[in-house]
Amino acid sequence: MKKTIFAIFMAFIFLAGCGQTSEDHTSGKKEEAPAPIDAVIELPEKGEPNAEVAIAVTVSQGKKPVEDASEVKFEIWKEGKKDASEKVEAKHSENGKYTITYTFLEDGLYHVQSHVTARDMHTMPTETIQIGKVEEGLHEHSEDAAEEGHHHHGEVEIQLEKPEVIKAKGQTPLAVLLEKDDSPLTDARVRLEITQQGSNPAWVDMEEATDGEYKSDYQFPSGGTYTITIHVQNDAGLHEHTEVEVTVE
Incomplete structure (x- = not known):
């Protein structure tokens, strides 16, 4: 009988502790993302x-x-x-x-x-x-x-390819074409910095699909005008970037 009472008592303490932990967790405030x-x-x-x-x-x-x-x-x-x-x-x-x-x-x-x-x-x-x-x-x-989204930066030519019509909340294929000295620029690190007025930037790492062509998909969360900053780097010390504006329906 004593063992049964002790077991019930311990179970009550355990449940009370869980409830307190849950309450503490839910009462905690989520950290807000920093303003852009x-x-x-x-x-x-x-x-x-x-x-x-x-x-x-x-x-x-x-x-x-x-x-x-x-x-x-x-x-x-x-x-x-x-x-x-x-x-x-x-x-x-x-x-x-x-x-x-x-x-x-x-x-x-x-x-x-x-x-x-x-x-x-x-x-x-x-x-x-x-x-x-x-x-x-x-x-x-x-x-x-x-x-036009077609820019020359130093010796590097940077071109963004995108669909003519971009819809919000759907996967949008994006591609960046890089050329240097009239030849495809390979083995580069290409990142897209995608921003909309009043929001934090989203960063998208692109993968080289073919020589000089880097691809990735991105889902625009809502309609409006976005600025896509294309960052291009490589191990030879190259660091170029350019901006392109796109409209999302």
């Missing part, structure tokens, strides 16, 4: 040749300034001359702002892209500035070329 970083470039719409132009990018996270970005650079190139781009390290000033002064030497349309790395996140917004006289229609041509 945001970068806004500030520069005038127009400038003059051989005159200094102040360029800044303000970096924030969740509406709070980011004062500890690990790297902020500006990449600047004249329309149609991305291969000859120049990168300039920015200096931190205050309130999440990182600045440079730059002198444009010739008339033309220029692209200014900030490369911001902070808190294990990366973003690369781009703006344009007109210096002196610009050939009519050049700005529209620049926008059309960017939408």
Whole structure:
């Protein structure tokens, strides 16, 4: 009889402990994912040749300034001359702002892209500035070329292949084609950084299917406009990246 009572008592203690553990577990709050970083470039719409132009990018996270970005650079190139781009390290000033002064030497349309790395996140917004006289229609041509998803970076040609129509919540096949010196670039590490305004980036590792062709599927969670940043690296020290915008229905 005593053994029976003792067994019932121990079972009661065990069940009570389990209930307390379950309660503690359910009452614990889930850790929220960190807010994405945001970068806004500030520069005038127009400038003059051989005159200094102040360029800044303000970096924030969740509406709070980011004062500890690990790297902020500006990449600047004249329309149609991305291969000859120049990168300039920015200096931190205050309130999440990182600045440079730059002198444009010739008339033309220029692209200014900030490369911001902070808190294990990366973003690369781009703006344009007109210096002196610009050939009519050049700005529209620049926008059309960017939408094609076909970019030259240094010696590497990067092309994103995707379906004409992309549907949310379905597996979307994506492919990146890489060429260097008119030959397929093999044995590269290719990652896609997929972001939508206000959301954390999703990272997709791609596999080389054939020489110079890297493939992966991705399921876009909802409709809208996404930015796909293609990161390309290899053991020879190559590190290139470019951005492509896609629309998801």
